[in-house]
Amino acid sequence: MENESFITMPKGFKANGVSAGMKCEDPANINKDDPKSSYLDVALVVSDVPASIAGVYTSNLVKGHSLERTISKISSGNKVRGIIVNSKNANACVGAVGREDADLIASKVAEGLGCTADEIMTASTGVIGDRLPVEKITKVIPGLVEGLSAEEETAHLAEYAMMTTDTVPKEVSAVLTLADGSEVKIAGMAKGSGMIHPNLATMIGIFTTDADIDKGLLQKMLKDAVSHTFNRVSVDGDTSVCDMVVIMANGQSGQKIEEGSEDAQIFSEALTSLSLDIARMLASDGEGATKLIEIEVSGAASAEDAKLIVTSVARSPLCKTAFFGMDANCGRIMTAVGYSGAKFDPYKIDIDLGDLPVYRDGCALPFDEEEADRILHEHDINVKIMLHEGEYGDRMFTCDFSYDYVKINGSYRS
């Protein structure tokens, strides 16, 4: 997807991002011409009219207070007006006050928009266990609402304000042509870099669309899209307490998408494809990452086995450090396949590194080290594992483990 993607491309959405001084104490020092992730820390995305909303959340039993609030609002089934996101602080594990702070922030936004607090979703990402600086945030909300715009430049500010250890913004969009020739748009943006592992990651993803889609169908399509994309990204095997992906559908294109229709198929495929693009961006921008690694399994006896194997290889620190070192230590891939918990005959496994066969029938091949070296020096590396046990396959995106991963995470809080 091109850089010109932005969250307000679908009709009837506005966005903005401002600094509440959480990332950068003195906003006076900020260079306004350089809207970087280093100082913007509060993002808002709103629909002009109430929109259907669907959401998918972290499977972590410990959930952040902003997220818990959003889950309860979305489950109510009511339409919403928007979502406010802050970075730098996860609003998690601080007790009852965490929910009160999220409620207060939502009501300040609602006040500015002239809607109810129940129509405003909340999301927080950052350090766990510190109370939100709620006064700082509420103080900037009037300006945040005032500055809402559908303009591309302003919309990008929302993405920058969500970013934590991300090094690049992650925005996608698509214009879909429906069966009758009419058009609807989808746009998405996300943050996420470390603590990323299936179900979900330390990621927040927001999609907007001007299609008119009922909540039930929207939820189904989002869940499908997430299961093969965001739930197939692993940076470090950690799963955070704040993750969510939401989609708001405000119907402003005038096009209704009905369950079971060809249009639903078109929309669903587009949403999955955009999610896949973001998933690849997340893995590629993993903390300290120098490589994007795609692990593919085919021929597994069951879908569960295929998933166990891609997960095991994608989270193996030994495989990930070998990719960082560009060392064709493929025995570590065999090892991770072996301890995955999947059932298979170890003497039937084939493994390819890129196009280079490195294992056949469970045995290491003498391979061309120069060719392996060339493959490992690429930014995108593909590993194919073929089990020859059945018809199931799976795929996962990950990145390497570098010195910088250790550096970033040894001092994240401070």
Added chain:
Amino acid sequence: MENESFITMPKGFKANGVSAGMKCEDPANINKDDPKSSYLDVALVVSDVPASIAGVYTSNLVKGHSLERTISKISSGNKVRGIIVNSKNANACVGAVGREDADLIASKVAEGLGCTADEIMTASTGVIGDRLPVEKITKVIPGLVEGLSAEEETAHLAEYAMMTTDTVPKEVSAVLTLADGSEVKIAGMAKGSGMIHPNLATMIGIFTTDADIDKGLLQKMLKDAVSHTFNRVSVDGDTSVCDMVVIMANGQSGQKIEEGSEDAQIFSEALTSLSLDIARMLASDGEGATKLIEIEVSGAASAEDAKLIVTSVARSPLCKTAFFGMDANCGRIMTAVGYSGAKFDPYKIDIDLGDLPVYRDGCALPFDEEEADRILHEHDINVKIMLHEGEYGDRMFTCDFSYDYVKINGSYRS
């Protein structure tokens, strides 16, 4: 345990370690006065008389050929004379020739000792997927056998010869006083540093005892000892294809230990205690480790929940990099507990870092950063997680994730 421990302390055992030039090409360059792990690569431990043997092995579906051979020999139930171990090469994933190589090595040892090849166990550890340099190894076997000795100095050579990325030897011993006042001895040695995770690790552990113990009881006692010690060490969550812990009991003390007796209890406790000592050494000597971290869980609703939680925290890269950075980012511990898969009420969890309470009722406490800093600067760090759900507990040893872990594993093969 003291440094004067060595594998031949029990009566009737001899050991030796030599160089086959796998770690260091030209043995002529070796400083014989400095028996370090950097050049010794073949170890042998033998009993003067046939000994009962018990073993516990990796749960990895992919198993090294030397290990597979040993499993089949031990399962036969026959007594054995010894075990030969090589480092630098795992003898794994090379096909049928791997088993033939292990057979050949065992028969060369048997020839020297005047026993059958079936009485010689084999173990290999190192890089996966390269064929063993079997000529190099068989060439040094006569000298290896010839040099066997019960002397402490020679016995230590066996330990050095097993080491791969280990930085310190790991040897333990105990003299047990049985119910009737007589004595038996146990000694143990191990290698293991990276690719260490429960069930088992890239570890090889060898115990010897001069007690007379039947195979069935010996197996039971070894399994008990391993389950709470070696199976509770995690360096990086990876589980190798070559791991084994064996114990040989040759009866040379003249003391028989019967199942259900007080002596069996004494022996079993000693074996567990020695295993625990080695387990702590393994975690402490984890690749690149600067810290030994003990994760304790209490009050879990089930043993399975307790194990899920200690495992989840011990393998979390985010927790391990925070320990390396000595950053009291305890929200990451809460996060890892939350995604462990265990069932509990997140609003009842208490967490202590050393003696410092950092979470109560699932909420982060404002704690003394100076005190946390002092605790995190210690080499040994204890984390206590209290769930208040039931009566089950567990414990796991791990280490931090450092720049050196990445460095060691980014270039291990070369």
